[in-house]
Amino acid sequence: MNLRIPGPTPCPDYVLEAMGREMINHRGPEFQEINQRVTDNLKQVFQTDGDLFILTGSGTGGMEAAIVNALSPGDVVLSVSIGVFGDRFAQIAEAYGASVVRLTSTWGTAADPEAVWNALKENPAIKTVLVTHNETSTGVTNDMAAISKVVRDADKLLIVDAVSSLSSLPFFADEWGCDIVISGSPKGWMVPPGLAFVSVSPRAWDAFKEARMPRFYWDFGKARTYYERLQTPWTPAVSVYYALDMSLQQMLAEGMESIYERHARIAQKARDGAKGLGLSLFADERFASNTVTAINVPDGVEARAILQQMQSDHQVILAGGQGTLDGKILRIGHLGYVTEEDIALVIDALGSVLPKVGFQPTGLLARGG
Amino acid sequence: MNLRIPGPTPCPDYVLEAMGREMINHRGPEFQEINQRVTDNLKQVFQTDGDLFILTGSGTGGMEAAIVNALSPGDVVLSVSIGVFGDRFAQIAEAYGASVVRLTSTWGTAADPEAVWNALKENPAIKTVLVTHNETSTGVTNDMAAISKVVRDADKLLIVDAVSSLSSLPFFADEWGCDIVISGSPKGWMVPPGLAFVSVSPRAWDAFKEARMPRFYWDFGKARTYYERLQTPWTPAVSVYYALDMSLQQMLAEGMESIYERHARIAQKARDGAKGLGLSLFADERFASNTVTAINVPDGVEARAILQQMQSDHQVILAGGQGTLDGKILRIGHLGYVTEEDIALVIDALGSVLPKVGFQPTGLLARGG
Numbered sequence: 001m002n003l004r005i006p007g008p009t010p011c012p013d014y015v016l017e018a019m020g021r022e023m024i025n026h027r028g029p030e031f032q033e034i035n036q037r038v039t040d041n042l043k044q045v046f047q048t049d050g051d052l053f054i055l056t057g058s059g060t061g062g063m064e065a066a067i068v069n070a071l072s073p074g075d076v077v078l079s080v081s082i083g084v085f086g087d088r089f090a091q092i093a094e095a096y097g098a099s100v101v102r103l104t105s106t107w108g109t110a111a112d113p114e115a116v117w118n119a120l121k122e123n124p125a126i127k128t129v130l131v132t133h134n135e136t137s138t139g140v141t142n143d144m145a146a147i148s149k150v151v152r153d154a155d156k157l158l159i160v161d162a163v164s165s166l167s168s169l170p171f172f173a174d175e176w177g178c179d180i181v182i183s184g185s186p187k188g189w190m191v192p193p194g195l196a197f198v199s200v201s202p203r204a205w206d207a208f209k210e211a212r213m214p215r216f217y218w219d220f221g222k223a224r225t226y227y228e229r230l231q232t233p234w235t236p237a238v239s240v241y242y243a244l245d246m247s248l249q250q251m252l253a254e255g256m257e258s259i260y261e262r263h264a265r266i267a268q269k270a271r272d273g274a275k276g277l278g279l280s281l282f283a284d285e286r287f288a289s290n291t292v293t294a295i296n297v298p299d300g301v302e303a304r305a306i307l308q309q310m311q312s313d314h315q316v317i318l319a320g321g322q323g324t325l326d327g328k329i330l331r332i333g334h335l336g337y338v339t340e341e342d343i344a345l346v347i348d349a350l351g352s353v354l355p356k357v358g359f360q361p362t363g364l365l366a367r368g369g
Numbered sequence: 370m371n372l373r374i375p376g377p378t379p380c381p382d383y384v385l386e387a388m389g390r391e392m393i394n395h396r397g398p399e400f401q402e403i404n405q406r407v408t409d410n411l412k413q414v415f416q417t418d419g420d421l422f423i424l425t426g427s428g429t430g431g432m433e434a435a436i437v438n439a440l441s442p443g444d445v446v447l448s449v450s451i452g453v454f455g456d457r458f459a460q461i462a463e464a465y466g467a468s469v470v471r472l473t474s475t476w477g478t479a480a481d482p483e484a485v486w487n488a489l490k491e492n493p494a495i496k497t498v499l500v501t502h503n504e505t506s507t508g509v510t511n512d513m514a515a516i517s518k519v520v521r522d523a524d525k526l527l528i529v530d531a532v533s534s535l536s537s538l539p540f541f542a543d544e545w546g547c548d549i550v551i552s553g554s555p556k557g558w559m560v561p562p563g564l565a566f567v568s569v570s571p572r573a574w575d576a577f578k579e580a581r582m583p584r585f586y587w588d589f590g591k592a593r594t595y596y597e598r599l600q601t602p603w604t605p606a607v608s609v610y611y612a613l614d615m616s617l618q619q620m621l622a623e624g625m626e627s628i629y630e631r632h633a634r635i636a637q638k639a640r641d642g643a644k645g646l647g648l649s650l651f652a653d654e655r656f657a658s659n660t661v662t663a664i665n666v667p668d669g670v671e672a673r674a675i676l677q678q679m680q681s682d683h684q685v686i687l688a689g690g691q692g693t694l695d696g697k698i699l700r701i702g703h704l705g706y707v708t709e710e711d712i713a714l715v716i717d718a719l720g721s722v723l724p725k726v727g728f729q730p731t732g733l734l735a736r737g738g
Binding site (some may be wrong): 001003005007008009010011016017019020021022023024025026027028057059060061064091093096097133141184186192193206213214215216217227233234235236237238239240318319 | 371373374376377378379380385386389390391392393394395396397425426427428430433438460461464465466542553555561562563582583584585586602603604605606607608609686687
């Protein structure tokens with residue numbers, strides 16, 4: 001099976017083997033050692049010297065944790081949204097009583113840093129900015145360096161959803177001045193779902209002191225207290241720690257620069273391959289993500305038919321579109337444990353399936369072309 | 370290693386093997402099939418025909434989910450607490466703005482159903498009652514049949530923390546009229562941590578409609594909507610589903626009556642064994658839990674010394690006391706994947722360690738006795 005969705009992602013054998021290790025006492029020395037090593041290694045990938053906590057939950061849980069630890073009901077928040085996950089971030093803030101100002105971009109394009117600057121100038125009451133680094137629903141990556149600079153210049157708190165980018169795309173939490181950054185295990189980290197990761201800057205801790213949204217399970221204060229003894233407040237998903245410990249050691253051995261370069265190369269192959277079949281890309285190529293590629297479903301073709309034949313005939317699992325993009329796009333995940341060969345097989349399979357569902361591939365890469 | 374803490378608990382080999390299975394699409398048919406089977410089998414163990422949701426998080430996350438889906442800020446809640454986990458339940462409710470009336474019992478004893486009745490009569494404003502079925506911190510099991518009857522007679526909503534009892538002790542969610550019941554994977558279910566389970570009665574859905582505590586990640590409404598297509602709102606801890614699927618099939622094949630009987634028999638062996646060494650039990654034996662046994666640390670003996678020698682010399686991992694019981698009790702977990710032989714080894718090891726830390730075992734079971 002070639003699982004090519006933007007998470008959960010395939011896991012290497014050594015990671016899956018680690019998942020099968022026997023339980024240990026989560027309050028004992030063996031867990032403490034793993035927790036410390038994994039946390040330190042995560043900080044290297046986040047590029048932060050600040051605090052970092054591992055929470056048992058999904059990436060959305062990590063996003064909720066960021067909101068409730070940094071904000072109070074009534075706080076004015078700028079939501080910079082370019083898709084489903086940007087909208088979700090705004091919805092979480094609103095569910096907890098924030099007053100959300102929305103800055104949305106046409107889906108398929110990135111956020112404009114100048115528009116962020118203007119929104120902050122127009123609404124001086126804004127205290128905090130929510131940004132999605134990599135928007136999985138549209139296959140777009142925001143220019144976090146530029147957006148971060150604007151938010152820093154305006155002296156606002158910056159919370160970044162880096163769930164589907166961190167570990168696969170270059171990220172510099174401290175250098176960019178990101179205050180809370182969230183990622184999640186089933187993305188480029190090459191491990192199964194169950195854990196979210198959040199980094200917390202000194203400025204975020206200042207915000208935490210004032211934050212009055214209710215919280216218990218996700219409370220960063222409790223996480224900090226327990227981490228002082230290298231524990232977690234609640235029983236953690238121990239098996240996923242085992243797996244993450246293995247994958248992080250492998251990632252740091254491969255080298256993050258090399259991993260980023262591999263993701264860029266493979267993503268280019270995915271985009272070129274799709275275009276070579278005569279398909280068009282959903283995202284503006286200037287902002288196209290190197291972890292997920294969104295392809296427009298050709299007119300007159302059923303997205304579901306493509307997905308089903310890709311699975312039944314070629315054992316390739318792709319993702320469809322979310323929300324209003326359902327039926328309109330296909331998405332290829334190419335993050336984490338992925339090779340150029342995996343993507344070549346996907347493109348080859350697409351070239352074989354498309355004629356059967358009513359679309360004739362064109363160009364050099366088409367079958368027999 | 371003989372891991373004898375009240376969770377995480379040891380897992381059978383077939384469960385650990387399932388943890389190592391490759392990832393699948395959590396929005397695809399294979400996951401739907403597993404999700405449906407696991408949910409149906411959990412309902413059999415909960416003994417409910419109501420709704421049941423699997424949430425990615427710890428048991429404490431499941432407790433928070435119960436609170437935020439059933440209550441509004443300002444709601445008056447009766448917290449029936451007999452230990453650390455009962456207190457935690459009250460703290461979660463307070464963190465979200467509930468007005469908590471506390472009914473506490475001396476630690477080591479169970480809640481008195483008549484006292485619950487009187488508290489409800491004295492405080493007619495109480496809408497909801499929070500009860501711990503099995504209090505892990507003290508090794509006490511409440512009489513849920515009697516407490517449930519009182520709460521039903523008073524027509525209040527009943528939320529039960531059954532994290533460490535369900536799957537090991539008889540439980541009848543519908544027959545007893547429990548409205549929301551919470552359990553968690555790393556207890557008697559014999560699977561690693563990462564999932565919480567919550568059952569939701571029709572009365573709880575009525576409360577949900579009125580409940581105004583903020584929620585997003587734990588929202589039962591979203592869980593229900595996604596379960597209609599056999600999915601979860603957020604990426605679930607897929608590997609733990611695999612494991613739970615295996616363990617539930619094994620449990621139902623063994624038969625719940627047989628499992629309950631095994632837990633009762635093994636717990637009796639633990640209590641008899643401790644007393645046979647001249648140790649005293651922390652819990653009133655009338656209410657002693659069949660999943661965890663709390664033993665008083667003898668005067669003049671360091672709890673830590675016992676725990677360390679049990680591990681270093683006998684590869685037995687026991688738990689110490691929590692909160693104010695730290696240093697005062699030892700706890701033996703005997704839930705889930707446990708045999709009489711496992712507990713015989715623990716008692717034998719205790720008999721060997723105690724003289725080395727300054728306590729002379731007495732009675733028939735003492736070494737050489």
